[in-house]
Amino acid sequence: MTELIRVASALQDFCESRQWHFCIIGGLALQRWGEPRETIDVDLTLLTGFGGEAPFIDALLERFEGRVDDPAGFARTNRVLLLRSASGAGIDIALGGLPFEESVVSRATRFAFPGDLFLLTCSAEDLIVLKAFAARGQDWVDIEGVIIRQTGRLDWTYIDQQLRPLATLKDAPEILTELARRRVELER
Helix, strand or coil: CHHHHHHHHHHHHHHHHCCCCEEEEHHHHHHHHCCCCCCCEEEEEEECCCCCCHHHHHHHHHHCEECCCCHHHHHHHHCEEEEECCCCCEEEEEEECCHHHHHHHHHCEEEEECCCEEEEECCHHHHHHHHHHHCCHHHHHHHHHHHHHCCCCCCHHHHHHHHHHHHHHCCCCHHHHHHHHHHHHHCC
C-alpha cells in the first residue's frame, strides 16, 4: 500500500504542476472513508472535458507507460487511460467531463496518508455514487464499509441526487433499490 500512496503522490504532483483539476477515487479514497482493503492500482478522475482529451493523454503517456496496446486510442474510446508507474503499479485515469465528475473533483479534499503525504480524495458521498454506479460485487462491499464508518455523517440527499440520473442513464434502477436496502440494514 505504501508504494501505491507514493505513486498517487507523484501522480498528484504531476497533475498539480500542470494545474489540472482531478481527485483520487477508488481504493485509496476507500482507505479514508470505508473499511481499508488491499488495492492494486491508483484510480484518479481527471477533468478533460469532451473533445479536449488529447493534450492530457499525450502528457500522461510521456510520463507513464501505457498498460494496453494503443493506450491513447483505448482512452479515447473508453474514457479511461490505463497506465503503469515506473515501479509497476497500475494507474487508471478516468477522463471526466460530466457535471457529476466536475462535482466530484470540486468537492474533493486532502487527507493525510502514511508518510505525511496529503492526497486529494473524493468525498465519501461521491465514492458511494461511483461505486454504486459500477455495481460490482466488491463495490457493494466497499459501500457497506463506508456506510458503517460514516453513519450519521453522509448526505443521502446529495447521494440520491447524483446517483438517480446515472442509474437512469445506465438503465439500472436496481442500483437505487440496492443502495437503499444496504442503507436501511447498516446505518444505525
